[in-house]
Amino acid sequence: MKPLLQVEKVEFSYPRSPYRMRIEEFTCNPGQTVAIVGPSGCGKTTFLNLIAGILQPEQGRIEVDGVELNSLRPTRSAAFRLSRMGLIFQEFELVEHLSVGDNILLPLHLGLRNDRASLESTAKQLAEKMGIERYWSILPASLSHGERQRAAICRALSTSPTLVLADEPTGNLDSSNKHRTVRLMIDSARKNQQALVVATHDVELLDSFDRVIHFEDLNQSREPTCP
Ligand SMILES: Nc1ncnc2c1ncn2[C@@H]1O[C@H](COP(=O)(O)OP(=O)(O)OP(=O)(O)O)[C@@H](O)[C@H]1O
Numbered sequence: 001m002k003p004l005l006q007v008e009k010v011e012f013s014y015p016r017s018p019y020r021m022r023i024e025e026f027t028c029n030p031g032q033t034v035a036i037v038g039p040s041g042c043g044k045t046t047f048l049n050l051i052a053g054i055l056q057p058e059q060g061r062i063e064v065d066g067v068e069l070n071s072l073r074p075t076r077s078a079a080f081r082l083s084r085m086g087l088i089f090q091e092f093e094l095v096e097h098l099s100v101g102d103n104i105l106l107p108l109h110l111g112l113r114n115d116r117a118s119l120e121s122t123a124k125q126l127a128e129k130m131g132i133e134r135y136w137s138i139l140p141a142s143l144s145h146g147e148r149q150r151a152a153i154c155r156a157l158s159t160s161p162t163l164v165l166a167d168e169p170t171g172n173l174d175s176s177n178k179h180r181t182v183r184l185m186i187d188s189a190r191k192n193q194q195a196l197v198v199a200t201h202d203v204e205l206l207d208s209f210d211r212v213i214h215f216e217d218l219n220q221s222r223e224p225t226c227p
């Protein structure tokens with residue numbers, strides 16, 4: 001089976017930062033679920049942003065479903081991200097002046113999807129499963145942290161993406177919501193043959209994933225070492 005996500009010989013650093021990342025190889029197959037763990041500051045968010053094409057590597061290749069995002073013009077890579085990837089950001093990145101429902105339907109509003117009816121119905125079902133359907137018409141400001149996080153998860157999954165990247169998606173959830181959320185993401189990955197990559201600190205959840213990767217083992221740069 002050809003991996004859905006292929007990372008090869010990637011090197012990355014931030015300007016004016018001592019942090020270095022060097023990844024020889026990382027792959028994820030369709031339907032496969034991977035948890036990435038590691039101490040704060042070791043590079044989990046940076047790695048997810050590289051895979052999403054939000055950051056560009058200095059060296060190496062990152063291919064999603066046969067497409068090297070780095071080789072596309074920024075508007076094409078943004079369109080690819082919007083239509084094929086579901087991103088759950090560590091800080092949620094909800095649009096504060098849009099209702100929860102409109103946040104979840106953002107890919108539709110951005111005009112890059114024409115399957116309005118099916119997207120709307122998937123989004124509403126997800127909101128129900130995640131227990132936030134009653135907030136559909138209100139602004140995110142009145143939601144708790146955990147509810148905002150659940151809205152961000154609904155937004156990422158509602159487009160039925162090929163690749164889901166989730167950065168600490170359960171960081172603000174109570175134990176029962178945590179398990180419910182991870183189960184939903186994993187079931188969605190298996191059912192829709194999505195590749196799922198989750199950065200997490202939550203050891204309670206690791207048994208649910210097909211693979212658990214310690215980021216310090218993946219990052220071969222030892223300059224500086226992870227904290
Ligand atoms: N925009 C930036 N500019 C410069 N350095 C950065 C930037 N973002 C992150 N870094 C540095 O890159 C390293 C990796 O940060 P990153 O946010 O990827 O870690 P993380 O594993 O996601 O941490 P956490 O578990 O706290 O979310 C850190 O040393 C951080 O200081």
Ligand SMILES: [Mg+2]
Pocket residue numbers: 044045046090167
């Ligand atoms: Mg992070």
